[in-house]
Amino acid sequence: MGDTSDFDRFYTDLKETEKKDSVLTSKQQIDRLLRPGSTYLNLNPFEVLQIPPDSDVDFAKKKYKKLSLLIHPDKNADDRERADRAFDVVKKAIKMIEDPDELARCRETYTEARARLAIIMSEKRRKQKKDGLGDKIPEDEPAAYNKALWVVVTKVFADREKKRKMLEERANEEKRRAAEELVAAAEKRRKEEEFAKNYEESRDERRGTWRQFMAKKARKEGEGKSLRGTAFRPPKLKLETSGK
Template sequence: MASNLDSVLKKNANDLAKELEVERILKAFKLNPYDILDLPITATEAEIKKQYRKKSLLIHPDKFKHEKGLEAFDFLKKAEDQLSDPAKRKDIDMIMTHARTQVLKAILGSGYSTNIPDDDPRISNLTPPFDQQVRAKGREILVEDELARRRKTKLAYANEGAEKAKQEAEVAARKRKVEDQAKWEERREERISDWRNFSSNKKAKKSKKNSHVLG
């Protein structure tokens, strides 16, 4: 009886841990893969792979059913992919290093050094914690970069749209010119016929006028 109760309690505890992990990932800052994997920016490649494996096994959709479990798992995989790609990790690390520098400058003033370790007494007992401040500053920078990227993309689309509209207008203008030319050619015989009739009428009137004068 006690054994069965322990099993039920253990299962409930495991399910709760999985549910909390799904919720943590969904609430994590999506532009920072370190936040999603719950790792410091100093994590090694081996630590990243180990953490991903641990968390992916915990919330894998095949093993834990949650209405947003697949979404959380996708975020987790994307974060691991970003940090496993040297170029992408370099970009995110540059931003987080800049964030750390900004926080150090704000705390220590002009005498700060970027080589100060996280366990330095001057920053190890801060409120909020130093790592949390760095993550917050990194969030600000990442949001600014993302907004700038979106503005650039939007402008590019706008310029592309304007260029496309210009090209379409030029095509339409050429099409109208061709159509007008075709219509002009179609009425060539009609114009020639009209001119001949006009000339004939004019000659007839002149001949009639001359006959009156002579008579």
Template sequence: MAAKSDEKGEDAAFSAFLSEVKQIEKRDSVLTGTQQIDRLLRKGAKYANLNPYEVLLIDPEISPEDLRKAYRKLSFLVHPDKNHDDKERAQIAFEAVNKAYKTLEDPEQLEYCKSIWEEAVATTDQKLREKRAENKKRGIKFIDEDKNPELKKEMIRKTMTKLFVDYDIRKKQLEERETTEKKRFKEMEDEEKDKIKRVKEYEQEWAASRVERVTSWRDFQNKGPKKAKKTHSYKPPKFKQETRS
């Protein structure tokens, strides 16, 4: 009896949880312009908004037509002209919505986003398999995600956002390394150019002084070695002998 009571309690708690999840999803889908702005600028939005599906509140398998509809609806709600009392924040939110839409509208970017979604699905499936195996050891046949697919979708959504953040960090690290390498290469290139310039200047100066050196040598050859000046030795004066008569 106690076991059945516990099971009923768990089922009731689980049902309450599912109801709360559905209410949150329903609430997000009908948020006002101000609420959507708050959502897009909330704490941690810098990372959450890297996921365009999260920004536009859409499923990755959405059709192009429904994507355009979702974009128009959301961009209308957060447009600065529709939020006169909060234009600055509305502009930031509007730019986030535009960026997300342009990302999914571009075929190459869309393919990249789809690959992240597929990776998130594969990662989630692996985690659920591990969870089922763990529950089986404990004598539990099912997991919560099997009872409600919405829980699995939520796991995929969170995993997908994390992957977008991870890839963005890696991208920035790679760009930083490339910038550092380019800077180092530029410094080496400038140093080599400076060395070549100094050698060239020396050669030009040497060539410019050649005429003077050659002229000096020719003058020396033509004049020959300088003759030594004659030196006169000192001779004492001669004295006449006196004659006595």
């Protein structure tokens, strides 16, 4: 979000917007839900509905009804595309809160964020004491603590979403690889079955060819034996006699 001053302005504007919630116009709420950084900010359903993390489901539903009526696409015909997107964000938020497992995970995110912040504050306090600046830090004040917690909560939601996507991609990759292996195995079986079928179908042809070969071989051997059984008689030489 840029340097510290940029973040301070962003956070201040955000919280001022929340304070004016009761008088926000449809456009302002749509702007809030689609503001820069909303991809990660809207992972937090309590942030979307602007309610405390310990709110019960009934309270969340009332807030959802009020907000959804304000940003409903039918009531924002001149900005329907953005209203559709904002409305989807709000619907997703209330579904998460209505799901007991999702609600528990969201509240666990706050628990983890508080634990992380406690470590950050402890380290900051230790360093400050080491530098001789005392042990009081800005986050000891409620306003500064809430600001720091908001930052850490947003980060934890983002970290968990990144991890979820990574695991999902890994699972999809494993499914893809398993599917490819199944296709390869099926192709191998098909080729083996085709070979076996062709082998069986050509059995008679191979037998006939073999019989022809053996018969031909037998004929050649028979002819050889006939030649060997005939005695070779060289022609008689007639000696010439002299006239003496």
